[in-house]
Amino acid sequence: MKYFYLSGILFVTAWSVYTGCTPSEIQTSKPPNVVLIFTDDQGYGDIGCYGATGFETPNIDRLASQGVRFTNHYSAQPVCTASRAGLLTGCYPNRIGMYGALFPHDSVGINPDELTLAEMLKQEGYATACFGKWHLGHHEKFLPLQHGFDEYTGVPYSNDMWPINLDNSHAEPDSYKGRFPELPLVEGNEVSKFLTTMQDQDALTKLFTEKAVDFIQRNASNPFFLYVPHSMPHVPLGVSDAFRGKSEQGLYGDVMMEIDWSVGQIMQTLDDLDLAENTIFIFTTDNGPWINYGNHAGSTGGLREGKTTSWEGGQRVPFIVRWPGQTPAGTISNKLSCNIDIMPSIASIIGAALPDHPIDGVDVSSLWKGDHTTNPRRTIYYYHYRNHLIAVRHDNWKLVLPHTFRSYATAPGNDGIGGPRIPTDVESPELYDMIRDPGEDYNVIDLYPEKAEEIMQIVAEARNDLGDLLVEKPTGLGSRPIGSL
Numbered sequence: 049m050k051y052f053y054l055s056g057i058l059f060v061t062a063w064s065v066y067t068g069c070t071p072s073e074i075q076t077s078k079p080p081n082v083v084l085i086f087t088d089d090q091g092y093g094d095i096g097c098y099g100a101t102g103f104e105t106p107n108i109d110r111l112a113s114q115g116v117r118f119t120n121h122y123s124a125q126p127v128c129t130a131s132r133a134g135l136l137t138g139c140y141p142n143r144i145g146m147y148g149a150l151f152p153h154d155s156v157g158i159n160p161d162e163l164t165l166a167e168m169l170k171q172e173g174y175a176t177a178c179f180g181k182w183h184l185g186h187h188e189k190f191l192p193l194q195h196g197f198d199e200y201t202g203v204p205y206s207n208d209m210w211p212i213n214l215d216n217s218h219a220e221p222d223s224y225k226g227r228f229p230e231l232p233l234v235e236g237n238e239v240s241k242f243l244t245t246m247q248d249q250d251a252l253t254k255l256f257t258e259k260a261v262d263f264i265q266r267n268a269s270n271p272f273f274l275y276v277p278h279s280m281p282h283v284p285l286g287v288s289d290a291f292r293g294k295s296e297q298g299l300y301g302d303v304m305m306e307i308d309w310s311v312g313q314i315m316q317t318l319d320d321l322d323l324a325e326n327t328i329f330i331f332t333t334d335n336g337p338w339i340n341y342g343n344h345a346g347s348t349g350g351l352r353e354g355k356t357t358s359w360e361g362g363q364r365v366p367f368i369v370r371w372p373g374q375t376p377a378g379t380i381s382n383k384l385s386c387n388i389d390i391m392p393s394i395a396s397i398i399g400a401a402l403p404d405h406p407i408d409g410v411d412v413s414s415l416w417k418g419d420h421t422t423n424p425r426r427t428i429y430y431y432h433y434r435n436h437l438i439a440v441r442h443d444n445w446k447l448v449l450p451h452t453f454r455s456y457a458t459a460p461g462n463d464g465i466g467g468p469r470i471p472t473d474v475e476s477p478e479l480y481d482m483i484r485d486p487g488e489d490y491n492v493i494d495l496y497p498e499k500a501e502e503i504m505q506i507v508a509e510a511r512n513d514l515g516d517l518l519v520e521k522p523t524g525l526g527s528r529p530i531g532s533l
Contacts, residue, residue: 085314089336274314480492
């Protein structure tokens with residue numbers, strides 16, 4: 049399906065597949081815009097409608113009241129780079145060689161052979177922009193403009209990857225953090241400035257919001273894809289003076305209130321330009337909270353553990369989608385879905401072609417539209433650093449495989465200083481009933497050995513396709529390489 053604009057008239061080759069309109073009606077219609085807000089290290093319980101306390105998120109709550117809120121939605125992996133790779137390619141990150149988090153000294157990034165969500169939409173005539181944290185490679189060949197985005201302003205990796213300690217002191221030059229460069233702010237393919245103080249980071253949420261509003265205003269007559277991957281609430285926390293001290297919860301709550309304001313600004317802009325009715329608006333996050341940071345971290349909403357682990361607190365995330373007239377307002381979906389499903393779902397809605405190579409996302413747009421009789425996703429793989437298969441969820445059961453993780457089950461730090469984490473072993477497979485025990489407190493493998501055996505067959509399929517270093521299988525038959533310089 050292709051289309052273009054000439055003197056304000058939309059010409060379409062196959063848009064009637066989506067709209068069902070007559071040829072005369074097609075000329076005055078256009079495909080839905082897509083707005084995707086993606087926060088960093090925000091917990092499952094950090095939105096009002098998901099149970100947040102100590103601060104309010106009225107705009108995100110209003111988004112949920114006008115659309116569908118998901119309660120069993122997952123990030124692609126519980127850490128920054130991998131989760132973003134999955135979101136934008138529709139693949140499990142380990143399929144495309146994207147593990148863990150990239151650092152400023154790395155020379156790898158997203159492979160140019162991978163089709164991103166932005167590239168898919170750009171092929172369909174969309175204007176595309178990314179404002180926020182990228183983290184799929186900081187060298188030019190890996191930056192957004194080379195992967196489907198027309199515009200980019202943001203930081204190329206996490207905001208703690210700079211030579212400033214978490215207590216705001218300058219790191220010693222020969223220390224681990226002291227070897228990091230200053231944090232660059234990139235415009236297009238060029239560094240526009242370096243962020244050298246926390247005051248610089250305080251301005252990021254407002255900057256990305258202003259860029260997003262301006263992009264919408266300039267593209268009101270065209271279909272557009274706006275991707276806003278906020279660098280907050282990842283530590284170190286930064287917030288503008290307009291929101292500092294505004295929440296009962298302290299700095300973390302202030303940051304979340306400013307993110308909520310950002311969502312409200314984008315919603316208001318869509319309303320002002322009469323675009324809301326024709327915009328798919330998605331809000332989600334990259335992984336769970338870094339809860340050893342105490343009052344500078346979010347809430348898992350009672351789920352177990354947090355970021356970097358594949359327990360539910362690390363990988364189950366909020367997901368809200370609003371598309372007026374299509375998503376039934378104020379509804380909840382308890383069906384399984386994942387951020388890797390966003391790309392194929394949008395492709396299905398607009399009739400775009402997916403890549404020729406395999407992806408792992410499935411079309412869950414029926415759930416977005418409120419058809420909860422469908423069950424498009426039954427299984428989720430929980431992969432982790434260096435291609436470790438940690439767990440598999442199938443329907444309402446989760447099988448956790450033997451592995452070592454760093455547990456948060458100790459006193460956290462506070463005020464920007466992280467507390468310790470305890471190396472902890474899962475020595476034998478564990479089975480959890482996710483309906484009765486979403487907190488993963490009770491291992492019931494002895495009660496349901498047949499269910500564990502059934503899921504072990506899925507584990508074998510995953511290992512054959514994608515590999516598993518925990519059983520000395522570094523790659524699978526379906527693995528593809530990461531991009532390199």
